[in-house]
Amino acid sequence: MTTSTIQVQLDKGICTITLNRPEVRNAMSLTMINELLTTLRQAEEDASVRVIVLRGAGGHFCAGGDIGDMAQARMKLAAVQAEEAKTGVKASGPSPVAQVNAQFGRLCLAFARTTLPVVTVLEGTVMGGGFGLACVSDVTLALDNVSFRLPETSLGIIPAQIAPFLVERLGYAEAKRLSVTGAKINAQDALTIRLVHEVHGSADALNDALANTIASIMACGPQAIATTKNLLARARSTPAEDLIDDAAELFAQAVLSDEGQEGTSAFMQKRKPSWVQT
Numbered sequence: 001m002t003t004s005t006i007q008v009q010l011d012k013g014i015c016t017i018t019l020n021r022p023e024v025r026n027a028m029s030l031t032m033i034n035e036l037l038t039t040l041r042q043a044e045e046d047a048s049v050r051v052i053v054l055r056g057a058g059g060h061f062c063a064g065g066d067i068g069d070m071a072q073a074r075m076k077l078a079a080v081q082a083e084e085a086k087t088g089v090k091a092s093g094p095s096p097v098a099q100v101n102a103q104f105g106r107l108c109l110a111f112a113r114t115t116l117p118v119v120t121v122l123e124g125t126v127m128g129g130g131f132g133l134a135c136v137s138d139v140t141l142a143l144d145n146v147s148f149r150l151p152e153t154s155l156g157i158i159p160a161q162i163a164p165f166l167v168e169r170l171g172y173a174e175a176k177r178l179s180v181t182g183a184k185i186n187a188q189d190a191l192t193i194r195l196v197h198e199v200h201g202s203a204d205a206l207n208d209a210l211a212n213t214i215a216s217i218m219a220c221g222p223q224a225i226a227t228t229k230n231l232l233a234r235a236r237s238t239p240a241e242d243l244i245d246d247a248a249e250l251f252a253q254a255v256l257s258d259e260g261q262e263g264t265s266a267f268m269q270k271r272k273p274s275w276v277q278t
Contacts, residue, residue: 005032007057008039012277013050014214015043015116022058028129029066030100033107040110051217052114053210054133055121064128064151069100104129105161112136112165113233115226117217121210122146122196123203132162134195135169138229139213142196143206146187154182168236170195219276221259 007018017039019026043049056062094102111118111133120137127149134140134148150166152159159166159179166175174193177183187199200206217225227250235243254260259275266273 003035003039005029006035006039010046010049013048013218014053015039015046015049015051016053016055019054019056019062022056022060024066025060025063025125026056026058026130027063027066028104030069030103032066033103037107037110040114044114044116049116050222051117051119051214053119053121053214054111054137056123056130060124061120061122061126061146062128062130062133063125064130065104072096101160104132108132108136108161108165115229117225117229119210119213119217121206123206125149127151128159129162131159132165135162135165140196141198141200141206141209141213142187142190143203144187144199144201146190146196146199147184148186148190148195149182149184150178151182153179219272221263221273221275223257223259224254224263227254 003020005019005021007016007020009016009018017036019028019032021027021029021032040052043052108129117139118137119139119141120134122134122140122142123146124143126134126146128151131148131150150159163175163179166179170178170193178185185193185195187196190196191199198209200209231243231247231250234246255264262275263273
């Protein structure tokens with residue numbers, strides 16, 4: 001796929017997606033959103049892909065939504081409103097501003113629901129939409145210079161699409177605190193509230209941590225990871241007693257699958273399973 005706002009590299013099962021608009025600290029345009037969605041879909045359809053890595057170019061992860069896109073959406077809305085006033089007929093469907101915002105919500109949801117493991121590497125600025133992507137990742141690693149910000153309420157707007165993922169990742173009380181204060185937090189604060197899982201003091205240490213995380217993921221069965229992610233997603237909103245039979249059936253399927261039999265055989269024979277690259 002030819003892309004204009006992201007770089008995509010596939011190497012030994014690792015799909016690395018780099019947000020590549022460093023001149024605007026990788027602000028997320030509608031084009032970037034659509035390219036990310038397409039790339040994720042292609043990765044999910046490629047059986048060779050085992051893990052997705054998200055990072056940003058130029059020393060920053062993502063400075064939030066692109067102001068230019070919002071300005072264009074407002075211009076389209078003004079044109080629609082002018083046409084409504086002229087014809088007396090109200091346009092159907094959501095406004096152009098809502099359409100742009102909803103597409104970003106679809107992006108967050110797609111990364112939240114993918115069965116592929118997602119590892120996010122954070123540096124520099126992480127705001128708005130970048131904050132949302134950090135929240136939906138399975139593993140989040142950060143350089144100690146990272147600065148998180150939820151600026152929406154300080155601008156008179158709201159963190160609309162990332163709100164459910166803020167609550168899921170941080171809990172209701174912490175999500176409220178950050179949102180109503182337009183909070184800015186550093187790497188150590190982010191580690192304390194478990195927004196990130198690890199903080200490292202140098203780029204080399206951060207890359208070493210990424211390599212270790214990827215190695216741990218690659219040591220696990222890919223189908224087992226996918227099934228586990230789906231089960232954990234259900235467990236968020238389903239009482240444990242209602243999952244017993246379904247979980248047991250999923251366990252039985254896993255044990256009897258080719259992957260499960262290979263994994264248990266490898267354990268008994270004290271060797272690495274076939275999915276571990278040597």
